[in-house]
Amino acid sequence: MRVTWTGGELTFRLGAEDEITGHASDGHPVKLATNSCVISGAPADAHPDLFAVAAWTVVAPWTRRRITFDRAISAEVAAALHDGWGVEAGPVGAEPRPDGARLAISYSGGADSVAAASVYPEAPFVHFRRVPHRRVPNRWPHYRSDVLAKLARRTGRELTIVESDLEYTLAEPRPGYPEHHAVAAGALLLADRLDLGGLGFGYEMGSRWLGGGRYLHRYTPDNDLWAPHGRWGRLFASAGMHIVLPVGGVSEAVTMRLALGSDLKEHVRWCLRGTDGPCRECGKCLYKELIQAAVERRPLDTPITADRAPARKWFKPPPYGGQEMIEYGLARVPGIEHTLFAKTLEYFDVSEESTGWLDHCYPPAIDEIPAAWRDQAAAFMAAKVGFMTDDERRRVETWGS
Ligand SMILES: [Zn+2]
Numbered sequence: 001m002r003v004t005w006t007g008g009e010l011t012f013r014l015g016a017e018d019e020i021t022g023h024a025s026d027g028h029p030v031k032l033a034t035n036s037c038v039i040s041g042a043p044a045d046a047h048p049d050l051f052a053v054a055a056w057t058v059v060a061p062w063t064r065r066r067i068t069f070d071r072a073i074s075a076e077v078a079a080a081l082h083d084g085w086g087v088e089a090g091p092v093g094a095e096p097r098p099d100g101a102r103l104a105i106s107y108s109g110g111a112d113s114v115a116a117a118s119v120y121p122e123a124p125f126v127h128f129r130r131v132p133h134r135r136v137p138n139r140w141p142h143y144r145s146d147v148l149a150k151l152a153r154r155t156g157r158e159l160t161i162v163e164s165d166l167e168y169t170l171a172e173p174r175p176g177y178p179e180h181h182a183v184a185a186g187a188l189l190l191a192d193r194l195d196l197g198g199l200g201f202g203y204e205m206g207s208r209w210l211g212g213g214r215y216l217h218r219y220t221p222d223n224d225l226w227a228p229h230g231r232w233g234r235l236f237a238s239a240g241m242h243i244v245l246p247v248g249g250v251s252e253a254v255t256m257r258l259a260l261g262s263d264l265k266e267h268v269r270w271c272l273r274g275t276d277g278p279c280r281e282c283g284k285c286l287y288k289e290l291i292q293a294a295v296e297r298r299p300l301d302t303p304i305t306a307d308r309a310p311a312r313k314w315f316k317p318p319p320y321g322g323q324e325m326i327e328y329g330l331a332r333v334p335g336i337e338h339t340l341f342a343k344t345l346e347y348f349d350v351s352e353e354s355t356g357w358l359d360h361c362y363p364p365a366i367d368e369i370p371a372a373w374r375d376q377a378a379a380f381m382a383a384k385v386g387f388m389t390d391d392e393r394r395r396v397e398t399w400g401s
Contacts, residue, residue: 001013001014001015001018001059001062001063001064001066001067001068002015002067002068003052003055003059003067003068003069003070004070005042005051005055005070005071007042007044008038008039008040008041008042008189009036009037009038010036010037010038010039010054010055010058010166011035011036012035012036012055012058012059012062013035014032014035014062015064015065015066017064017065018062018063018064019062019064020032020062022060022061022062022063023061024060024061024177024178024179024180025060025179025180025181025224025225025231025232026180026225028173029172029173030061030170030172030173030178031170031171031172032061032062032169032170032171033136033168033169033170033171033175034133034135034136034168034169035169036169037058037133037164037165037166037168037169038164038165038166039054039162039163039164039166039185039186039189040162040163040164040186041160041162041163041186041189041190042186042189042190043189043190043192043193045192046189046190046191046192046193047094047097047191047192047239047240048069048071048072048073048074048094049073049074049076049077049094049096049097049238049239049240050097050188050189050191050192050239050241051069051071051189052069052073052077052089052239053077053188053235053236053238053239053241054184054185054186054188054189055069056081056235057177057178057179057181057182057184057185057188058166058169058178058179058182058185059178060085060178060179061178061179062178063085063087064087065086065087065088066087066088066089066090067081067087067088067089067090068089068090068091069089069090069091071094072090072091072092072093072094073089073090073091073092073093073094074092074094074095074096074097074238074239075092075096076096076238076239077089077096077235077238077239078090078092079238080231080234080235080237080238081235083231083234084231084232084234084235085231096238096240097191097192097239097240097241098240099197099240099241099242100191100192100194100195100196100197100198100240100241101195101197101372102123102124102194102195102196102197102198103120103123103196103197103198103199103200103244103372103373104123104124104125104126104187104194104196104198104199104200105117105120105123105124105125105126105199105200105202105246106126106127106128106183106184106187106199106200106201106202107125107126107127107152107155107157107159108127108128108148108183108202109127109148109151109152109267109268109269109270110202110268110269110270111202111252111255111256111259111260111268111270111288112202112203112204112247112252112255112259113201113202114202114255114258114259114262114264114265114267114268115202115204115246115247115250115254115255115256115258115259115262116200116201116202116245116246116247116255117155117157117200117262117264118258118259118262118263118264118380119200119246119247119376119377119380120200120246120373120376120377123157123200124157124158124159124160124194125152125155125157125158125159125160126159126160126162126186126187126190126194126199127148127149127152127159127160127161127162128162128164128183128185128186129145129146129148129149129161129162129163129164130145130163130164130165130167130175131145131163131164131165132165132168133165133168134165136165136168136175138168139174139175144272144273144275145272147269147272147275148269148272149161151267151269152267154266154267155264155267160186160187160190160194162185162186162187162189162190164185164186166178166182166185167182179232180225181225181232181236183201184199184201184236187199187241188236188239188241191239191240191241196241197240197241197242197370197372198241198242198243198244198370198372198373199236199241199242199243199244200244200245200246200373201226201243201244201245202246202247202255203226203245203247203248204245204247204248204250204251204252204254204255205247205248205249205250205251205324205358205362205365205396206251206252206322206324206325207225207226207248208220208223208226208227208245208248208249208365209221209223209248209249209362209365209396209399210324210396210399210400211399211400216400217319217323217399217400218399218400218401219396219397219398219399219400219401221364221397226243226245226248227368228242228243228368228370242370244369244370244373245365245368245369246369246373246377246380248362248365248368248369249361249362249363249364249365249366249381250360250361250362250365250381250385251324251325251328251358251359252291252322252325253291253294253295253325253328253358253359254358254359254360254361254385256288256291256292256295257295258384258385260292260295270284270285270288271284271285271288280302280303280304281303281304281310282310283309283310283313285302285310286302286304286310286311287322287325289301289302290325290326290329290333290341291325291328291329293329293332293333294328294329294331294332294333297332297333297334298333298334299333299334299335299339300333300335300336300339300341302339302340304340305340306340311340314326314340314341314343314344315343315344317347318347318348319400324355324358324399325358326344326348327348327350327354327355327358328350328355328358329341330344330345330348330350331350331351331352331354331355332352332355356392357388357391357392357395357396359385359386360385360386360387360388360389360392361381361385361386361387361388362388362393362396363387363388363393366378366381
């Protein structure tokens with residue numbers, strides 16, 4: 001793999017041993033569509049390690065054995081690529097990038113992201129905005145990235161919007177991030193300019209500790225995507241940009257409650273199909289409605305009926321992605337037995353007590369936040385959420401077993 005940056009344009013050429021079908025770090029198979037993309041606002045003098053790690057978030061799935069950058073990287077980044085992926089990276093010759101002083105939030109506008117932002121009210125936002133690729137037809141016109149950008153601007157926070165077409169480098173399963181970490185490509189390139197030493201993501205306990213929703217259903221302390229000691233965590237840290245999960249210790253029920261109780265609540269948006277608010281018709285809206293109804297302790301309010309596609313997955317037996325939240329909702333939503341979740345209910349024996357651990361914070365998630373930002377998260381969780389008891393911690397650590 002050979003990588004070239006021209007301003008904010010990333011071009012990459014596959015080597016003989018590389019392949020256009022690969023796997024993202026979450027195991028998802030992906031296929032390459034095109035070998036270039038643009039990231040707006042990239043300063044030409046950004047540290048070479050930042051260019052390298054930003055490029056890696058796009059080219060990792062296609063790279064087998066070696067990668068050659070167009071400028072020398074530090075030995076630290078080369079070692080992180082070698083240890084994490086078995087890839088020979090070079091040329092080596094730059095001084096490592098020192099950690100910046102500030103934490104930014106990678107702001108998507110979803111409930112988890114808003115909750116993460118509420119932990120650090122002074123943190124600037126970096127918002128990734130998808131724009132069309134000049135050579136790839138846009139088959140995703142219903143996705144309203146302009147709506148999100150507008151909402152992000154209204155939050156009143158210091159905000160940098162990064163525009164990029166990098167999602168169109170993916171042909172299959174559809175346009176999207178080649179790696180989940182590609183959402184951070186713009187923030188990485190801006191890290192020197194914004195003096196960033198950490199980037200906060202809205203990944204919650206399910207993604208960090210319970211197997212990442214869609215793909216696994218087991219306790220994952222060594223999560224390769226989001227643990228600080230996982231390969232991505234070590235790579236980001238080697239470029240002086242730590243991965244921080246402010247809400248990594250709490251469930252989506254808690255992030256929903258925090259988001260709806262925060263001063264950013266008017267700007268929460270988890271579905272981009274609707275033109276004015278969530279569409280209420282898609283699978284994601286149904287899942288989030290179950291959580292919101294549980295948090296607000298009210299009956300389910302959805303136009304989706306049992307014969308519709310988004311309802312069908314809940315007739316099949318578990319495991320499900322986000323199963324902990326399904327259990328939480330089934331135990332709490334009044335009248336759930338008269339909704340499209342009636343069948344799902346038969347698969348579980350849940351109660352408020354058996355799902356109460358999902359209302360508290362898992363302490364190891366705070367321990368792994370870098371020292372510079374740890375106390376603030378700990379104080380926030382103590383005041384707004386409360387920590388798990390030892391019994392509740394065991395619920396996390398035996399999840400899926
Ligand atoms: Zn929707």
